[in-house]
Amino acid sequence: xxxxxxxxxxxxxxxxxxxxxxxxxxxxxxxxxxxxxxxxxxxxxxxxxxxxxxxxxxxxxxxxxxxxxxxxxxxxxxxxxxxxxxxxxxxxxxxxxxxxxxxxxxxxxxxxxxxxxxxxxxx
Amino acid sequence: xxxxxxxxxxxxxxxxxxxxxxxxxxxxxxxxxxxxxxxxxxxxxxxxxxxxxxxxxxxxxxxxxxxxxxxxxxxxxxxxxxxxxxxxxxxxxxxxxxxxxxxxxxxxxxxxxxxxxxxxxxxxxxxxxxxxxxxxxxxxxxxxxxxxxxxxxxxxxxxxxxxxxxxxxxx
Amino acid sequence: xxxxxxxxxxxxxxxxxxxxxxxxxxxxxxxxxxxxxxxxxxxxxxxxxxxxxxxxxxxxxxxxxxxxxxxxxxxxxxxxxxxxxxxxxxxxxxxxxxxxxxxxxxxxxxxxxxxxxxxxxxxxxxxxxxxxxxxxxxxxxxxxx
Numbered sequence: 001x002x003x004x005x006x007x008x009x010x011x012x013x014x015x016x017x018x019x020x021x022x023x024x025x026x027x028x029x030x031x032x033x034x035x036x037x038x039x040x041x042x043x044x045x046x047x048x049x050x051x052x053x054x055x056x057x058x059x060x061x062x063x064x065x066x067x068x069x070x071x072x073x074x075x076x077x078x079x080x081x082x083x084x085x086x087x088x089x090x091x092x093x094x095x096x097x098x099x100x101x102x103x104x105x106x107x108x109x110x111x112x113x114x115x116x117x118x119x120x121x122x123x
Numbered sequence: 124x125x126x127x128x129x130x131x132x133x134x135x136x137x138x139x140x141x142x143x144x145x146x147x148x149x150x151x152x153x154x155x156x157x158x159x160x161x162x163x164x165x166x167x168x169x170x171x172x173x174x175x176x177x178x179x180x181x182x183x184x185x186x187x188x189x190x191x192x193x194x195x196x197x198x199x200x201x202x203x204x205x206x207x208x209x210x211x212x213x214x215x216x217x218x219x220x221x222x223x224x225x226x227x228x229x230x231x232x233x234x235x236x237x238x239x240x241x242x243x244x245x246x247x248x249x250x251x252x253x254x255x256x257x258x259x260x261x262x263x264x265x266x267x268x269x270x271x272x273x274x275x276x277x278x279x280x281x282x283x284x285x286x287x288x289x290x291x292x293x294x
Numbered sequence: 295x296x297x298x299x300x301x302x303x304x305x306x307x308x309x310x311x312x313x314x315x316x317x318x319x320x321x322x323x324x325x326x327x328x329x330x331x332x333x334x335x336x337x338x339x340x341x342x343x344x345x346x347x348x349x350x351x352x353x354x355x356x357x358x359x360x361x362x363x364x365x366x367x368x369x370x371x372x373x374x375x376x377x378x379x380x381x382x383x384x385x386x387x388x389x390x391x392x393x394x395x396x397x398x399x400x401x402x403x404x405x406x407x408x409x410x411x412x413x414x415x416x417x418x419x420x421x422x423x424x425x426x427x428x429x430x431x432x433x434x435x436x437x438x439x
Contacts, residue, residue: 009215017208025200030137030179030186034144037175041151044167048160051233053224058159059237059249060326067224069159070233071249075258078250079265081166082331082416085175086272089423092182093279096430099186161327165319169335174420177342181427246324246405254329255405255412259388262408263373266415270370273419280426 008049015042027107029095033088040084047073137183145176162250305347312340320413324402330409334416341421350428359425362418369415376407 019042022035051070059071099105102113148171155164219226236253246252254262320333345353376388383392390404391397 006215006218006220008221009218010212013208013211013215016211017204020207021200021204024203028137030183031140034140034179037144037171038147041147041167041171044163045151045154048155048158048163049221050219050226050228051160052158052221053229056159056224058161058327060161061237061247061249068237068249070229071236071253072233073228074160074163074250075254076261077160077163078166078254078329078331079262081163081170082335083265083268083272085170085178086269086419086423088175089178089427090272090275090279092178092427093276096182096185096427097279105186162329162332165327165332166335169332169339173339174335174342174424177346178423178427181424181430185427185430246402248324248326248329250327251323251329251405251409252401255408256390256401259377259408262412263377263388266370266373266412269419270366270415273366273422276423276426280430 009046012042012046012049015039015045029098029105029107030092033091033095036091037084037088040080044077044080047077137187138180141176141179141183144179145172148172148175162248301347305343309340309344312336312343316340316417320409321406323409324405330412331416333409334413335420337413337417338420338424342424345424345428350425354425357421359422362422362425365414365418366422369411369413369418372411372414373408376404376411380404 016039019035019037019039022038023032026032026035051073053067053069056067056069057065059068059074061068095105098110102110104110104113148167152164152168152171155161155167219228223229236257237249246256316333316337319328319336320330323329323333341353341357344356376390376393378387380389380392381387385392388404390408391400393400393403393407
């Protein structure tokens with residue numbers, strides 16, 4: 001079980017689970033989005049740590065350097081970050097609209113309100 | 124970083140949570156520098172600690188800044204998270220070690236990129252070369268996703284017509 | 295926030311440098327860290343800063359919504375159009391080799407143009423996002439920051 005080489009994955013798993021916990025256990029929609037962001041960042045970290053090469057340097061070619069870290073994960077994550085913020089903004093926009101329509105962003109309150117409306121429709 | 128996460132989980136004031144989210148991003152960015160991913164760190168610092176924070180704050184000001192104290196403290200979420208985490212940890216036992224130059228990820232196409240990028244594109248920054256040339260399709264897709272997200276938010280929040288009508292009604 | 299004297303002065307000092315830095319990151323991305331994605335975000339952050347200090351309405355006078363809307367589409371068009379141009383020269387889609395006399399120079403130009411497209415789209419989308427959120431709440435909400 002004592003494998004120092006796997007330490008980085010465990011950090012990632014911890015961060016990921018913390019993010020997941022926030023998403024699952026909290027009812028507030030904005031907090032859920034922050035949790036999603038934490039989760040997302042942990043995935044970024046996973047990719048970047050996988051691309052790291054012992055003794056390597058940043059993948060910008062220079063003379064006298066032979067070992068570079070893997071540039072491919074960097075590319076993927078670079079675009080993923082910017083896409084991530086765009087999608088987060090989309091989520092926030094939805095939250096704002098929900099707040100305007102329901103007057104709340106707590107999950108239980110939303111459910112309550114939905115049920116009340118349904119009952120009203122039925123009766 | 125761990126402390127930041129812990130506070131994010133615990134705090135109920137959303138303003139503080141969002142701010143901590145920004146700090147978390149900045150810490151992640153500094154970590155990326157250590158891991159040789161300067162381009163990524165650059166982006167994370169600009170996006171995570173800058174734009175995304177401002178967007179979050181703007182959204183907060185449109186909603187509430189105080190989270191309702193959770194009524195359900197169920198053990199179920201914690202259990203789910205712990206089980207998933209344990210499964211993931213078990214999965215990592217077979218993973219290649221940190222910094223291992225012989226890991227499968229280092230053997231596939233990456234060496235070609237590093238070796239050929241300079242000769243083929245005359246661009247010393249391999250990340251840029253791969254981003255725009257080798258994986259041009261990917262990047263095109265990503266740009267279209269950003270485009271779509273922008274249009275989506277415009278549809279959700281851009282209320283030009285209603286605003287104009289309201290302005291007319293006021294006059 | 296426009297009544298804070300210090301913020302106004304410091305903002306005025308900083309914004310040109312942020313814009314300049316954004317341009318540098320955009321066009322120097324081939325040689326150092328940087329590129330369209332980062333440059334777009336930095337560029338947008340300069341406008342967001344301006345909007346935070348002087349108000350969204352003033353920022354929209356400088357960068358009207360129509361310009362932003364065109365920018366969002368233009369970036370994607372530049373990217374996709376580059377691919378079409380290389381197709382017209384008989385190469386596969388998004389293969390930049392025929393854009394100049396030698397394939398490697400063509401690649402360099404292609405990367406440059408594509409990054410420009412990325413930068414334009416990212417910057418316009420980010421500024422638009424901020425404008426939409428900020429306008430939603432009226433002008434008073436910016437005092438929260």
